[in-house]
Amino acid sequence: MSHGNHHDRLNESLSALMDGEVSELELQRLLKASSSSAEVSARWSRYQLAASVMRREQVAPVDTGLAASISAAVEREEPLAQSGGGAEAADGLANSRWWRPLSRGAVAATVAFAAILGVQQLQLSSADRGVQSGGELVAEVERPAQQVVQSSPQPTGFYVPAPSTRSVSTASPRLVPDSQPGVAGQAVIQQMPTPELMRHLNRVMIQHSEQAAHVGSQGMVPFARATYGEQVGL
Amino acid sequence: MGELGNRRGQVSRRIRKANSVLLALFLLAPAAYAQSAGGEQNVGEGAAPESAGPEIVAPEGTPVGQVAPQSLLPQSAAPEVEQWLGKLARAVSELDYRGLVTFEHAGMLETLQVVHAVRDGEQIERVRYLSGEPRELISHGNSENCERTSGPMARVGLWSRAGQQDVQRAYQFILRGEERIADRDTVVIEARPRDRHRLGLVVNLDRETGLPLKTMLVGAQGRVLERYQFVQLDLSPVQDSDLQPQSADARRIDNNNPCSTSQSRWQVSWLPDGFKPVSVKPLTDGDMLVFSDGLSVFTVFVQRLGPELNFKGRAIRGATVAYMDRIEVDGVSYTVTVVGEIPDITAQRVASAVTVEG
Numbered sequence: 118m119s120h121g122n123h124h125d126r127l128n129e130s131l132s133a134l135m136d137g138e139v140s141e142l143e144l145q146r147l148l149k150a151s152s153s154s155a156e157v158s159a160r161w162s163r164y165q166l167a168a169s170v171m172r173r174e175q176v177a178p179v180d181t182g183l184a185a186s187i188s189a190a191v192e193r194e195e196p197l198a199q200s201g202g203g204a205e206a207a208d209g210l211a212n213s214r215w216w217r218p219l220s221r222g223a224v225a226a227t228v229a230f231a232a233i234l235g236v237q238q239l240q241l242s243s244a245d246r247g248v249q250s251g252g253e254l255v256a257e258v259e260r261p262a263q264q265v266v267q268s269s270p271q272p273t274g275f276y277v278p279a280p281s282t283r284s285v286s287t288a289s290p291r292l293v294p295d296s297q298p299g300v301a302g303q304a305v306i307q308q309m310p311t312p313e314l315m316r317h318l319n320r321v322m323i324q325h326s327e328q329a330a331h332v333g334s335q336g337m338v339p340f341a342r343a344t345y346g347e348q349v350g351l
Numbered sequence: 352m353g354e355l356g357n358r359r360g361q362v363s364r365r366i367r368k369a370n371s372v373l374l375a376l377f378l379l380a381p382a383a384y385a386q387s388a389g390g391e392q393n394v395g396e397g398a399a400p401e402s403a404g405p406e407i408v409a410p411e412g413t414p415v416g417q418v419a420p421q422s423l424l425p426q427s428a429a430p431e432v433e434q435w436l437g438k439l440a441r442a443v444s445e446l447d448y449r450g451l452v453t454f455e456h457a458g459m460l461e462t463l464q465v466v467h468a469v470r471d472g473e474q475i476e477r478v479r480y481l482s483g484e485p486r487e488l489i490s491h492g493n494s495e496n497c498e499r500t501s502g503p504m505a506r507v508g509l510w511s512r513a514g515q516q517d518v519q520r521a522y523q524f525i526l527r528g529e530e531r532i533a534d535r536d537t538v539v540i541e542a543r544p545r546d547r548h549r550l551g552l553v554v555n556l557d558r559e560t561g562l563p564l565k566t567m568l569v570g571a572q573g574r575v576l577e578r579y580q581f582v583q584l585d586l587s588p589v590q591d592s593d594l595q596p597q598s599a600d601a602r603r604i605d606n607n608n609p610c611s612t613s614q615s616r617w618q619v620s621w622l623p624d625g626f627k628p629v630s631v632k633p634l635t636d637g638d639m640l641v642f643s644d645g646l647s648v649f650t651v652f653v654q655r656l657g658p659e660l661n662f663k664g665r666a667i668r669g670a671t672v673a674y675m676d677r678i679e680v681d682g683v684s685y686t687v688t689v690v691g692e693i694p695d696i697t698a699q700r701v702a703s704a705v706t707v708e709g
Contacts, residue, residue: 324690340478
């Protein structure tokens with residue numbers, strides 16, 4: 118296979134990935150290629166930027182290093198393809214919307230939250246930014262949005278976007294592997310919560326929800342939230 | 352209404368197509384996206400509101416009374432909306448119903464069974480997850496509500512005039528048409544936040560009973576963060592057997608005294624406009640303070656916890672955010688956690704505003 122052909126195929130795979138239509142095989146190939154080819158990696162970053170702009174997500178201007186952070190994320194993802202040792206990174210990244218097509222297994226297994234630290238606040242409006250201490254390394258990975266799913270049935274034979282919603286049949290929480298040793302001085306790192314942290318978060322979320330059922334309630338929704346957080350072993 | 356749904360489907364497909372074109376453009380001129388980004392704001396999915404409408408009000412810290420001058424208030428939501436909200440308040444607390452529900456957030460879809468009944472003035476509610484880990488919860492509670500709850504979503508009681516005006520300072524209510532949900536006709540009502548400190552809500556009320564059959568929480572840029580939707584509803588009287596737990600380890604909670612007004616040494620020096628304390632509860636390791644603006648609720652936990660919880664940042668699950676911070680008082684470190692269905696920034700600001708009394 119000539120280099121050019123290979124290249125084209127990678128680009129095709131990349132497009133497919135952005136449309137959520139990539140196969141597992143292609144995915145592996147892309148991950149591998151992105152780690153070795155700066156060009157593929159850069160192209161990927163541009164796709165992601167463009168895609169998130171089109172989804173009307175707020176993204177930081179290019180020059181504040183979003184592209185760099187994506188590249189960093191890509192690098193962190195790479196071990197998943199090779200050794201599986203990067204699964205925890207994938208879990209954290211699964212929270213980011215554009216990343217979702219990447220980490221299928223990880224997303225399916227992640228039932229609870231991805232707690233995120235250390236990511237600069239991309240979404241802070243400038244007004245709010247004034248209030249916050251600038252150097253604080255606080256997570257602002259965008260909240261995963263629930264795509265609006267159309268009620269009307271999609272006609273068959275037409276292009277149907279890959280479902281953004283996953284039906285969870287196995288909720289066995291592969292929640293918190295070893296927390297990665299924090300890399301000092303690195304600003305854009307996502308960190309998985311420790312078990313203690315998960316327990317605490319679950320507890321406060323449950324307590325909050327049960328209380329909310331009696332305040333400004335929407336019927337039984339808070340109970341659904343409260344019960345959702347219960348996990349075996351937490 | 353089906354027609355509208357279809358049209359929406361087409362629009363989003365068309366947008367998708369347009370996106371591909373745009374994508375190509377962006378590749379040619381990646382730096383140009385910033386300018387275009389503004390324009391994108393208006394390409395919305397049909398049902399999702401642009402977060403806070405044009406009339407963003409009140410700089411931080413403005414007293415509630417000044418938040419929304421009368422001129423900014425919608426000539427109170429159309430009387431029709433008010434009637435619907437009153438109907439809703441009655442329905443959620445007085446009706447017997449059971450049904451199947453889909454609950455989606457963060458790209459996850461879960462299905463659950465819900466049962467609601469009233470027995471001797473006591474509400475009994477059972478929620479059981481049908482997917483994922485078996486989880487079940489049964490709540491017994493009287494119909495009493497926390498005090499702040501003059502909002503339209505109050506489980507009990509009619510929507511009082513005062514409460515109505517209160518909540519309308521924070522949200523604009525819009526009747527958005529009709530939709531069919533779980534084989535029933537519903538009316539769609541949107542509560543659009545007037546500032547960026549709270550989330551929006553789109554709720555579909557059963558035309559016949561007023562029961563909410565679909566509830567969506569909507570964040571900035573109209574992104575839907577959580578959706579709770581019936582796929583099947585049964586309004587026939589609930590049998591006692593339906594109120595029994597179906598799994599051995601079902602959790603039971605007693606909600607008969609949901610709101611307490613204990614004293615707490617902790618205070619919050621900044622609250623988003625319209626949020627007021629509704630409950631203060633002592634915990635074994637700290638205090639829990641609950642605030643609401645009539646629709647949204649958040650809870651502030653101040654606890655003395657171990658150093659392993661030395662975490663500063665947020666955790667997000669669907670529409671619920673938990674922001675953690677630490678506060679040091681007299682050499683003792685406390686963990687502050689703000690939990691709620693509110694924007695991240697709001698949670699963060701509230702967390703940083705926690706102070707000790709005096």
